[in-house]
Each structure stands twice: as C-alpha cells, then as structure tokens.
Amino acid sequence: MNKKQLLLLFLSCFLTVYSQEDESCALPVDPTMQIFPEYPDADCVVLADSIHVKVDPTGSGSFTVYKKLRVQTWKGALAHRIVKYEYDPLTAFAKFKWATIYRANGDVVNLDVTQACDYAAPARAIYWGAREIMLQVGRLEPGDVVEYEIDKKGFTYALLNSLQDDDSRFIPPMRGHFYDIVPFWVNYPTVRKTYMVSLPMEKELQFQFYHGTCQSAMRYQDDRKVYSFVMENTVPFEREPNMVDLFDAAPKLFMSSTPEWRDKSLWFHNVNEEYDSFHAWPDAQKKVDELVRGKKTEMEKIEVLTHWVADNIRYSGISMGEGEGFTLHNTKMNYTDRCGVCKDIAGTLISFLRMAGFEAYPAMTMAGSRVEEIPADHFNHCVAVVKLANGTYMPLDPTWVPFVRELWSSAEQQQHYLPGVPEGSDLCLTPVSAPENHYVRIHAKNKLDEKGNLKGSFTITAEGQSDANIRRMFTQGWQVEWTNQLENQLLAVSPKARIVKVDYGKDPKNYMAGPVRITFQYEIPGYALATSGEMVFKPLVMNNLYAQVMSHLRIDTSLETRKYGFKDACSRLVELTEEMDLPKGYRLTEGGRTDSFASEAADFNGSLSQTGSKIRLTQQLALKKRVYEAADWEGFRTAVNKHKEFGNYWVVKK
Helix, strand or coil: CCHHHHHHHHHHHHHHHHHHHCHHHCCCCCHHHCCCCCCCCCCEEEEEEEEEEEECCCCCEEEEEEEEEEECCHHHHHHCCEEEEEECCCCEEEEEEEEEEECCCCCEEECCHHHCEEEECCCCCEECCCEEEEEECCCCCCCCEEEEEEEEEECCCCCCCCCCCCHHHHCCCCCCCCEEEEECCCCCCEEEEEEEEEEECCCCCEEEEECCCCEEEEEEECCEEEEEEEEEEECCCCCCCCECCHHHCCCEEEEECCCCHHHHHHHHHHHHHHHCCCCCCHHHHHHHHHHHCCCCCHHHHHHHHHHHHHHHCEECEECCCCCCCCCCCCHHHHHHHCEECHHHHHHHHHHHHHHCCCCEEEEEECCCCCCCCCCCCCCCEEEEEEECCCCCEEEECHHHCCCCCCCCCHHHCCCEEEECCCCCCCCEECCCCCHHHHEEEEEEEEEECCCCCEEEEEEEEECHHHHHHHHHHHHCCCHHHHHHHHHHHHHCCCCCCEEEEEECCCCCCCHHHCCEEEEEEEEECCCCEEECCEEEECCHHHCCCCHHHCHHHHCCCCCCCCCCCEECCCCEEEEEEEEEECCCCCEECCCCEEEEECCCCEEEEEEEEEECCEEEEEEEEEECCCEECHHHHHHHHHHHHHHHHCCCCEEEEC
16 A cells, blocks of 8 residues: 555545544545535635644754645636645745545546646746746546645745755754744635644744644654644634734744744844945945935934935845845945845945944834744844934834835834844834824815806825825826826816816925925816705715825725724824805705714714805814724724715705
8 A cells, every 4th residue: 555545544534533523524434525514615625734844953844745635616626727836946945746636436646746847936026036836737526636745845034145056055044943934724624734843852942823723732753842733624714804914813823943032133133244234335435425414413314314225226126146035235236236125225224324323233024914922033024223322223114115204104003023233132013103193184165056066176285104195196106197197186086077277386206395285276067966956965075085095995894893903004194174165045954063083093073064155074083003903993983984974975955
C-alpha cells in the first residue's frame, strides 16, 4: 500500500469515527462519495487542510502543505481546475510533490507534477521577483476529490542578502529565530484544518490563538518539541460591510521564538547600522543644506525634509539586489534612483534627517490591521522616527504624505509600529487624530425661483486628510483637467448644473500655503421639482456634493448591530451650512427643527429653520476615530443617521 492510499485510509477512518460520534450526520466511510448535509450549498468541501513545519537550528523551516477537497458543484469544479501557490525565490523554494484526482466514478488519476509551471507572479508597483507554481488539474465534476502536497523550504520575508545561491538564503534574517502567522479562517467548509511545527528541543516558542478556539498540544518526539493546532468543522467567516481586517476578527495563530518586541527592535536597529544604510552622500548633503537654509525650529526643518522626500521619491519597487528585506538601501542609491518602496522612501528621509543633525531611525508598521503582543513579524510597511529636542520619538511616514499637509498620515492613526532604536523599543501605537484636524466645511448661499431654477455659490474649505482628498486633483492631476474635475462635482448634484465661475486661489498645488479653499458660482435649471404652488428638492450641501471626502456616507448604517469592529477612512469633522432664498410666499411644510447627539464614537448637532423667505440649515458631525470597536456602532450609527436625515427632501408650499 503506497503513501497516498494510506492517507486515504486514515481519512476514511477519521470520517467513520466522526459519523459514529454524530449519527445525525450519517457520513459514509468513502470520502470520494461523501455528501455533507451540513453544507448543501457549498461549492466545495475541504476534507483536510494541513501545514507541517520542521524547523532547523538556524530558524529555516521545511514545510509540507497538504490539502484534500471534494468538489460539490460545477462552480466548485471550475474554481479548482488549477492549483496555485505563491513563494518568494529570495527566501523560499516550493514545488508540487504529488497530486491525485479521485473521480466520483471510482477512477484514480495521478497527475504528472513534473508538468507544473513555475513563473513570475503577477505584480503591481512592487517587482521583487515573486513567483507562483501552478498545476493544471483539468476538468472536474461534482463528486470528484482533489488531493495534493507541496514541499516548501525557507521563510516568508525577504532576506538581507539576495545574491546567495545555496541553502543559506533560506535562513531567516534574525538567525536562529522562527515565527509564523497562520490564518485559520477558510474559504470553504473545512472538516479539519491543522498546523503542526516541530522545533529543536533547545528552542522556546510562545504562541497565542486569537478570535476563537482550537485544539492545541505540545509533545516531545524524537528529541524535538512538536506543537499542534487543530480546528474541526470550520465554515467560511461571515463578513460585515466596512469591517476591520480579517486578521483583527477571524481565527488566527501567532507564534514566535523571539522573547519580546524589544529584542526585535534592537536587532532591526543593529542590522541597518551594520549595513550602513544612512551614510551621508555629498550630493544629498547639498540638497539637505539647501532645504533647511533659513529654517529656525526643529519642526520647520523636519517638515521641509519630510515633504521634499514624500513629493520627490516615486513609489516603484524593483529588485535592487543586496539590501532587500529588512535592510534599507543606502543614501546614494535612494537619492540617485529617486524611486523605491516604502523602506527606500523612509530610508531617504532618515538619511536627510541625520545629515541635518537629527537622530532618526527606521520603524516597521502594519498598514491595515493590528500587531499582536506575540513578536511575530506582522509588518508590511516601513516608516521613520525622529528624536525631538524633548527626547521623545516622533513617527514620520513620507510614503503616505505626498502633497499632504500632515507629516504622519492620519489614515494610519491607531496603527502599531516598532522603532528600530539603539535603546530598543516596545510596540508603539499611533494616537487618534482629533476630528477638527481633518475638517471639511461647505457653506452655500442659494436662491430658488418659482420654476425650480437654482442660482448660487458655495465655498468648500478643508484641512488634513480632507484637504488632501479635495486637493488631489491639483497636486496629482493634469492641469488641463482641472475644469472638468471641478465641473464633475456639480454634475454629481445635477446633470443640468452649469459652472459660472470658480475661484481656487493663485496656486492650489502649493499645499503648504494653507488649507484648500474653493468657491463655486453656478446655475442649475430645474433643480427643484416644481408644480403649482409646491416644490420638492434636496439641500445642495447634502446632495452628493464632494462625496469622495464623505466616506462615512458609504458605511451602511441600516445595520442595527455589529459583531466586529469597523473602519472609516479617517477621523473627520463635517460642517455644512446652507442658506436658501425661496420665492415670496413659500414655506417649509415640516417647519423648523433641531437635533443633537453625543457619544464616545461620534457627535452631531443640526438645525433647520425659516425666517421670512430664507431657509437656514446648519450641521456639524464629528467622527472621532478611524478604527472603531463593535461597541462604538450604536453611537456612530445614530450620529450619522441624524446627519443623513437633515439631508432628506424638503417640501415647500406657497
């Protein structure tokens, strides 16, 4: 009996026991003929999904990736006609070991894995040579079972020296240490999901399972420690709109042999100092001297250096040889090439700051989800920290602030980061930015005639992330498109809208001159639906005007409750005012009203009144976070719904 037959027999025995424990399932013994009454609508059921890792003393791992799945529908058959697996050749190697199809009619097909393709993985913006292996399974039918095994060696982050050809390239940068981050959520119902890691006896490993429970164990076997984690009968994670990242809500396993984050911080600092990433270079020094000339305070100098780097180093990642991964490329390369990924942009700023006399260091962060206390390298982004005169470290992110009035993007607030500083650091968290730092204000004055035609003007001003959103057309778009872009804002309100005049200042590209300010004059024929003695219309400031900055309106507030946290683009203060002159004798049918609400998540104040022929609407909505807990939902939802209600249609009668 060969290995695959033994594996099939083992799985059949497992399913027999499962059937005996829950007779209501009535599962047959043969998995190739198995029907799952618990998952009648599933396109596929995964019978077994496992990863076994053997870690050697250097920290390098040998991975066995195994999966067995049963196709249940034609859609599932189409989805699994090929199998793909991605790896990074700088740090790992992967290949198909074997693959088999068990047909529903009893036939067994052993696929020729020597025909598997190994090719450059699709990439955008970062071209570091990632690869995929792909095996063509071919036509499948409901009832077919696909089983395969992949061998992988290495680790999951880029190596310091990418030029080595022997097995030393599989040794992780922090030599001797092992970590892994294992998502335990699934795309299809899964009978059994397993992760097992075997380490030398002398290695210590700390771990934690988040957002759920699993069967976990540690055993001594062959003079090694073997840790195992198992989840059974797992179904796809039920997502919610605008929810936090799956890593912040779904089951996951984190493990690391590194004792604490301070150890990682010290290592990260030392490895870049030893690589001499931030050595001064004469041409760059001339640029730094030019930029800081005449600047009196430390913040003036930090500001001008950060913005120059942010605006002048293009984001485009190509493999630059030695120095990929945790090390930052040197000053000469970054300044000469004027392009790179986040670590190259951050590295340029660190070099500039040092040449200006500051202490500055790199930091690792995770854009999109939180980082846990287990010191596993859950990072995808590199930033900088600078030491101020008062001894504190200030985070800077030039990658996220091109043409933005901030030095640290508040689209990254409530985000963990780990500075690589000489004294070592624990994990840090960026603070919440107050809503008033990102205000958007629209003040409109309009006049409506008896035919429903509207004439008027509005002025929009904004700061922080709201400023960057509105100003982007000036700083990153073609100037010949400015008029069309501005016209589109009014066309989103009504396809009949016509711009009479726009005033956007002398140089809207100069974002450091002050908050953006744009004034529109316009005409909108037939804006109100007019009948004899009655008109119906929406307030202009609440009628899809500058919707791109009002991201809270894209969050579905019809949901009464939430299980998980949720995210907005940024904290924000929205202030809307509209004055509307009505034709003589017309009045609001609903009369005036006021409303207010306050919570930990969001506040709202609004009023609607009429004096003579003039209607006045005022609103203030304060959204206090970027990342919210599920418990914040009631406060957020209530405030936003009150805000929306003040934008309902107005009915005026003569």
